[in-house]
Amino acid sequence: MLFSGKTTEDNTIVELLASALRKDIAFGKLLPDQKLKIRELRMRYGGSNHSMRETLRILSSEGLVEATAQRGFRVTSATEDDLRDIQLVRLQIETVALGRAIRLGDVAWEGRVIAAHHALQKAEARVAASPDDLTALEWDKACGGFAAALIEACASPRLIDLQCKFFDQSRRFRLAQMREGKLDWTGRQARQKALLEAVLAKDEKNALALLQAEIEAELKSA
Missing domain, CATH: 1.20.120.530 (GntR ligand-binding domain-like)
Structure with missing residues (x-):
């Protein structure tokens, strides 16, 4: 786990989480089309529910993650x-x-x-x-x-x-x-x-x- 839980969330934590997920997507540690569950991601990378959701929102805006209605997030495909x-x-x-x-x-x-x-x-x-x-x-x-x-x-x-x-x-x-x-x-x-x-x-x-x-x-x- 990269980060322990904090009561105060700030941009720095989100930036660090986003950087860690970008790296793991780039190196194939998070696979194309893999579902990204908040709880599992927090266990692996740390942060709070809020900071992880914000991280996934940023990665979604960058095209690395996709948000699907009623189905959460997944790594963007790589075809x-x-x-x-x-x-x-x-x-x-x-x-x-x-x-x-x-x-x-x-x-x-x-x-x-x-x-x-x-x-x-x-x-x-x-x-x-x-x-x-x-x-x-x-x-x-x-x-x-x-x-x-x-x-x-x-x-x-x-x-x-x-x-x-x-x-x-x-x-x-x-x-x-x-x-x-x-x-x-x-x-x-x-x-x-x-x-x-x-x-x-x-x-x-x-x-x-x-x-x-x-x-x-x-x-x-x-």
Whole structure:
């Protein structure tokens, strides 16, 4: 159990509970379509009825959990159709946002993209050499950091929010590809380097094509 019961519930507990459930959904410890019963979750993770319900409400808004009328909560399914749909939405959102970021971004933004790319390359080297849960989490965080940095200058909070939401929904598919040895690390490194160079050169057409190739490779069907 992660947390003991408290009489006062606050946002911090809910955030910690949500983080723990996100991780277990991503790593398949909570399986697709698995029913999520409040009592069982409290025994496993802690918190109160109120904090766990709020946690499930947040995860439902993120698309990781589904609320069904009269039947409680369950982990969202993870089918080939789900994968293709998430890929489709990510492509639409991230290419629009990256195009805007390239046109609007300044030198400071370029520096943050360079830093995020460097962190990702370091994390990819570690997880490729030692693919355990810790390095996988670090790698996934670095993936998210690079993806977020690329669109940070798009000047649209809603695009940024949507990118974050659907990137999170793709996490378990991305981690599954990694665990099953289906990721081409050399190919990823080459695409990411080329993408960085295209962004810095303000080559929007090439950057968008490389971003599309990266998302499709990361979320390819079995």
